[in-house]
Amino acid sequence: MMDLDLIKERARRSMGKRHSHAEREPGYAFFHGQRVGKIAGQLRELIYPNREEHDDVILVGGWFHDVGKGIEPHWEYGALIAREILCDVCPEEELNQIVEIVGTHTLRKRKDYPYYVKLVQDADILDHFGSQEIWLNFWHSSYHRETVEHTLAYYRDSYVENAERVRDLLNYPESVAFFDEKDQFVRTFIDRFRREAAGELVR
Numbered sequence: 001m002m003d004l005d006l007i008k009e010r011a012r013r014s015m016g017k018r019h020s021h022a023e024r025e026p027g028y029a030f031f032h033g034q035r036v037g038k039i040a041g042q043l044r045e046l047i048y049p050n051r052e053e054h055d056d057v058i059l060v061g062g063w064f065h066d067v068g069k070g071i072e073p074h075w076e077y078g079a080l081i082a083r084e085i086l087c088d089v090c091p092e093e094e095l096n097q098i099v100e101i102v103g104t105h106t107l108r109k110r111k112d113y114p115y116y117v118k119l120v121q122d123a124d125i126l127d128h129f130g131s132q133e134i135w136l137n138f139w140h141s142s143y144h145r146e147t148v149e150h151t152l153a154y155y156r157d158s159y160v161e162n163a164e165r166v167r168d169l170l171n172y173p174e175s176v177a178f179f180d181e182k183d184q185f186v187r188t189f190i191d192r193f194r195r196e197a198a199g200e201l202v203r
Contacts, residue, residue, distance in 0.1 A: 002056050002090055010085055011063045020070035023140045029066040032127060037062025040123035047119070047174050054116040057094050060086070061101030061120050068102070079103035110169060122175040125166055130182030134189060148197050155190045 015030035037059040044051065044058055067085070068078025079102045086095055101120045104113055110121070128136065141151045163183050170176050195202055 002060065002094060004056065004059070006089055007060055007086065008063065010089070011067075014067060014081075014085060018070075020066070023143055024136070025139060029069045033063040033066055035127045035132075036065060036120060036123045039126055040119045043119050043123060043172070043175065044115075047172055048115060051115070054097065057097045057101070058116050058119055060090070060094075061098045061105075061116065062123060064098065065102050065105045065120055065124060075103055075106045108169070110171060118171040122170050122172060125170060126175060126178055126182065129163070129166075129179060130185050133182070133186055152190075152194055152197060155186075155194075159186070159190075 011033060012030055015033065016027050018029065019026040020029045040058045040062045041055060044055065064078070064082045064086070066074065066078065067081050068074040068076070071077040079099045082102045083095065083099050086098060090098065097114075097116060100114070101117050104111075104117055105121055105124055110118075113121075137151060137154065141147075163186075167176065167179055167183070170179060192202055
């Protein structure tokens with residue numbers, strides 16, 4: 001039995017204030033991980049409603065999936081770091097499964113991984129889209145002191161291609177449905193943002 005409160009505190013200590021990469025806010029890896037763990041759990045309830053045996057593994061794997069961020073390839077280094085941080089608080093089987101999640105969460109070529117890996121892979125993608133995608137893009141633009149026009153150019157020239165590429169990586173049709181809703185939200189917001197940036201009154 002894992003002590004989730006203790007494990008969450010270790011996640012906070014290792015990632016809660018760390019500035020893992022310049023284009024994200026300090027502590028992003030921790031807060032992103034918390035969301036990914038929660039999203040993956042919700043996907044599990046939806047897709048595998050009777051499979052609760054890996055819930056703690058999915059949650060902790062989500063928390064720690066980006067613990068190596070800033071050291072590339074972060075998934076490989078993250079697997080080593082997660083094992084070191086959690087080796088005394090997780091049973092061996094669960095620890096190996098968590099490390100498997102961390103070490104495979106970002107691979108571009110999806111394989112027939114266990115469902116607890118695939119759920120976290122999808123949750124990771126889903127957390128990067130919708131309102132979070134807008135936040136990340138605006139943070140990036142602010143960090144680089146870029147203009148509104150630069151942000152609008154990204155959404156005009158690159159966003160759709162990137163979204164389609166990432167969408168193809170999702171493992172489950174349920175994940176695709178959530179992704180499509182998030183994508184539509186972004187497109188609707190950016191359409192209004194573009195019009196208002198041009199001085200148009202929008203009803």
